[in-house]
Amino acid sequence: MSASADKPTHFIRQIIEADRAAGKHGGRVTTRFPPEPNGYLHIGHAKSICLNFGLAGDYGGECILRFDDTNPVREEDEYVRAIIEDVAWLGFRWTGDVRYASDYFDRMYELAEALIGKGLAYVDDQSAEEIRRTRGTLTEPGRPSPVRDRPVAENLALFRRMRAGEFADGTRVLRARIDMASPNLNLRDPVMYRILHARHHRTADRWCIYPMYDWAHGLEDSIEGVTHSICTLEFADHRPLYDWFLDSLGVFHPQQIEFARLNLDYTVMSKRKLHQLVTDGHVRGWDDPRMPTISGLRRRGCTPAAIRDFCERVGVTRKDTTIEMGLLENCIREDLDRSAARVLAVLRPLKVVIENYPPGEVEELDAPLHPNDPALGSRRLPFAREIYIEQDDFAEDPPPKFFRLAPGREVRLRYAYFITCTAVIRDPASGAVTELRCRYDPATRGGNAPDGRKVKGTLHWVSAAHAVTAEVRLYDRLFTVPDPEHDDKVHFLAHINPDSLAVIRDARVEPGLADAAPETRLQFERLGYFCVDRHDSAPGRPVFNRTVTLRDTWARIQGAGR
């Protein structure tokens, strides 16, 4: 029986359950999430995080957070900090301290000497270019290096001199001695170490040789006792190499299992491309709400629960697919629908003067914060003679099915009164509508008429004197096409959406939002879900990011106030 019989099963669960049933590793399950700290995490990483931490949690196992920091040149502490923050924010807790591949550099070096001692690795004097050229192709075998048969003692001495810093960058490498004719190119004497006189973010100048990913990665898992080493499909061809290293050394042998990476439409996911979006200024940093990064989704207002739900729903398979952005947006909506308080905000204000409402009078109307969750409580909304409604909610010459305000028409103000439009004030120069005059029916307080008469439209509004001016950032998809990487001849940046951000600086929100805490998530009724920006919002001058639009705004308009 599995510890997680209620969760959908998939092939990795089945492997783990079979291993446990067979008593492999004494039933122990240890997984890990091994990011390279060369960029921020994206939603694809979230899938791997949810999978690894989720499996460990379900089977009473452990999950390690380990930085694969074997490349000193591209890695930075900023990324390390951001990754730790993102994993914690997603709601996962790693076993013990955060680990670093660089902590194992000594052990890896020892194991490399052991391999040399067995005649299974050699120092090559060829340049990287020569090694590439002599590697052969899928149809032709590679050519052995002229020094492939160097004696063990000579290899050991040279390798020690490499480590001691006696050679310049690129002049020598350590290679595994496997098979230059293998049909799997990864097995044609792959490079294990290269010389690189570069400062490392953690080991500083202690090393001038650095392990290659393929040599290091399997060892890291082995050293940590990882039982199920889960990675994406492109590493399937590398598995025979990892197996060869581990078996040749006779060390603990984790089982590698590959699954299909997550692809999402209307975005890009490779760190190189995300980097370019940031450095070229197409977005305002890695955590820009348009980015598919975890920190971007967070800043946009997405919840950790929504991301975990999304990762669960996309499932785990061995077949590459592209998931629709709409699925992620739906997960976000569903979660916020349950939890977000409903408030009133007017994005593009149009002033309405209620002519028969006494000047100077203010009353407070009770308004619940959630239609289905009384536990969220309610607040008092000030109502007065001058209010703002949405410009879009008025039409002088309403088209068919336009049920909002128009000259002579009566509508409901949410939680307030019925009003009827009696006059339209225009700017004499442009002719644009600048203000409406209306009359209200005092008998409809709370939004219902005692005589049972109906209105078709319910509008959101704020009191002009009490509302707070806010900045609202409306985000759209970052690319105009589902697959911006589709065509090799067209650069992905050519598909960038020039209208992915619209900033409204003079929106008006209900007064209770003046000092809303950063990251507060709300529904602006009839408009969508919004979140208080965690960096730019300030007391008295709130800034909101639109997280997602409502599923069906029209249905909401018609259904509202019933």
Ligand code: ATP
């Ligand atoms: P990139 O190729 O863009 O640099 P990466 O895969 O090299 O990304 P890593 O930091 O090495 O990034 O990834 C850490 C872990 O996240 C790896 O185990 C990798 O398999 C997993 N991962 C990365 N991208 C995805 C994805 N799109 N879907 C699922 N898992 C992913």
Ligand code: MG
């Ligand atoms: Mg990688």
